[in-house]
Amino acid sequence: MSAERYVIGLDGGTGGARALVADLSGNVRAIASSDYATTHPHSGWAEQDPADWWRAACTAVAKAIRMADVSPRQIAAICADGTSSTLVALDAGLQPTMPAILWMDNRASPQARRMAATGDAALRRSRIGVSSEWAIPKILWLRETRPEVFDRSRWFMEMADYLALRLSGALSLGHNHITNRWFYDGRRGGWPEDFFGRIGLSGITERFPARVLPLGAPVGPITPEAAAEMGLDPATLVVCGGTDAYVAMLGLDVCAAGRTAFITGSSHLVLSMTDRDLEVPGIFGPHPDCVVPDLYVMEGGQVSTGSVIRWWHDQVGCHMHGEDSFAAMMRAAEAIPIGAEGLVALDFWQGNRNPYIDYDLQGALWGMTLKHTPAHILRALLESVVYGTRNILVTMAERGVAVEEMVGCGGATRSPFWMQMHADAAGVPISVPVEAEATAMGAAVAAAHGVGAFASLPEAAAAMVRMDCTIEPDPGRHARYAEQFEFYRATYEALRPLMHRMARRGQTTPEDPAAAVRPGLEPAAAV
Known part of the structure; x- marks a missing residue:
């Protein structure tokens, strides 16, 4: 692939979106950001509006492209990461049924305590306990305390999945965060259906997108609408991201x-x-x-x-x-x-x-x-x-x-x-x-691998991170x-x-x- 091709790492952080434009050697051409707000309707709660994420993402990407002074046709791929365990609930028309529950929100503490007390085999990688920050306790909280919203919620996903959906129009879940936060274990049968049943979430996996993608895998081409809003070419490939800190591992090689x-x-x-x-x-x-x-x-x-x-x-x-x-x-x-x-x-x-x-x-x-x-x-x-x-x-x-x-x-x-x-x-x-924005750089590394510039994530990181x-x-x-x-x-x-x-x-x-x-x-x- 030509050295004149570029990738974008889009970092969905707690306070705002950050877009990084880099070439395939890891040289950063531009970084731009746009903030969004967090609301705290009750003590210990923290919520954000997914529409604000998308507006900020579009603003940051468009600004970064202008700052980089590159043609949209030179942008080969874009990959978005997101804050860990920020839960998004969507209806059948893919519209949010409620504000996103931010990672730091602890309203699901009672549900997390009950989950931990089961001693289920699914807790193998978190024997020390279950965090109320995680998505599954939050989904259980929603079912138990807001059943009308739960019933309207056809799909559950994380922030990175939502950004990938808005970019590509395709439903998917990132293997990265469902492994480290959702009790998914691809080596032991995938979803722990029995555990979910024990805690009161029987059949919940039917509300998870069935398409599970590894970090750095292609999701699909960007939609014409998203391309127009961001100033990207319709041929730009959308690549699967994951949890911000884990994506940063790529940006740190x-x-x-x-x-x-x-x-x-x-x-x-x-x-x-x-x-x-x-x-x-x-x-x-x-x-x-x-x-x-x-x-x-x-x-x-x-x-x-x-x-x-x-x-x-x-x-x-x-x-x-x-x-x-x-x-x-x-x-x-x-x-x-x-x-x-x-x-x-x-x-x-x-x-x-x-x-x-x-x-x-x-x-x-x-x-x-x-x-x-x-x-x-x-x-x-x-x-x-x-x-x-x-x-x-x-x-x-x-x-x-x-x-x-x-x-x-x-x-x-x-x-x-x-x-x-x-x-x-x-x-x-x-x-x-050299590049301090390791999370956005990690997303750019994943984008470069996803578009085929490198055979593996380690190869991409070795080439792009100094x-x-x-x-x-x-x-x-x-x-x-x-x-x-x-x-x-x-x-x-x-x-x-x-x-x-x-x-x-x-x-x-x-x-x-x-x-x-x-x-x-x-x-x-x-x-």
């Missing part, structure tokens, strides 16, 4: 066993590729074939990371350091020695996702004396985040999934100091790609962080009972049971 994606931001995510069908308690997976055929993905996440540092900046840092307050407060923290001169913090500000799977945990800070300053506190908070990442890596290593390197992207990569902390604490090198730098761990600092890490773990063990007592005190009275449901991951009762 994490396509071989032993490689690990490290995705940072308000939260952190560790996604390790392995060739072993090995369960690790406290970690999601192993998810088979959901990115690269014949390989598995292990998933561990931290709920609050960059969000904790942002909170500190907004509450304290911005009032102390003037206009360049974020950089100034980070420089002050960098001057504090490892261990923050006796301060220890826990990063559980919105609970712990992995490896403890406990949303009744809270953030903590101890060891304060009159010698400590705000810079000491920030240093302790930064260290708590890197220890949380190390905790995930240690948990996997203890069960035979060792991580020897990571490829990072996201907000933390903008701070060389903090990235060095991560590398030193983990004891592994962290590479950073590393900018590698941050090597310092052995001396790693040893000091290892000592402090033991204080982190011991602090968790010591404070866990008190945190659970505090959580029970903070829960509402029996007269308001709905408000007492805690968000996030619901622990399995006896699995």
